[in-house]
Amino acid sequence: MGSRRSPFRPGLGIVLLALVSCADESPTSTFELAGYVREVGDGPGVRNATVTFTSDTRYTTSTRTNSDGYYEMAVETDGEFGQVRAEHEGYQPAEETVFFDTRQRRVDLVVVPLSGE
Numbered sequence: 001m002g003s004r005r006s007p008f009r010p011g012l013g014i015v016l017l018a019l020v021s022c023a024d025e026s027p028t029s030t031f032e033l034a035g036y037v038r039e040v041g042d043g044p045g046v047r048n049a050t051v052t053f054t055s056d057t058r059y060t061t062s063t064r065t066n067s068d069g070y071y072e073m074a075v076e077t078d079g080e081f082g083q084v085r086a087e088h089e090g091y092q093p094a095e096e097t098v099f100f101d102t103r104q105r106r107v108d109l110v111v112v113p114l115s116g117e
Helices: 010-024
Strands: 029-039 050-055 060-064 070-077 081-087 094-099 104-106 109-113
Touching: 029 081, 050 070, 060 070, 081 109, 094 109
Parallel strands: 029 104, 029 109
Antiparallel strands: 029 070, 050 060, 050 081, 081 094
């Protein structure tokens, strides 16, 4: 009985997989995003709020505010637009659109206390 050679070539499969995964990756840029999370009106900065940036293509980065309500983070994105959102227990979340026309962008967010809190 003769042997049959398989048409499958493991080395070729690895090369094709590498090419496909590289083709899906878009070039990204890094930007600096910073600002304050404050209570509505002239309220104080909100300490320990979670601030999340999500690009339009779903790159996500998060950080927390310091004792003054200030946050800063480096965000990676392959687009110029995204959303920045602040959340903290006892407050309604706040969200703003971000447009990166410069390498550094400041976005301040104002949160409103939940009624009954």
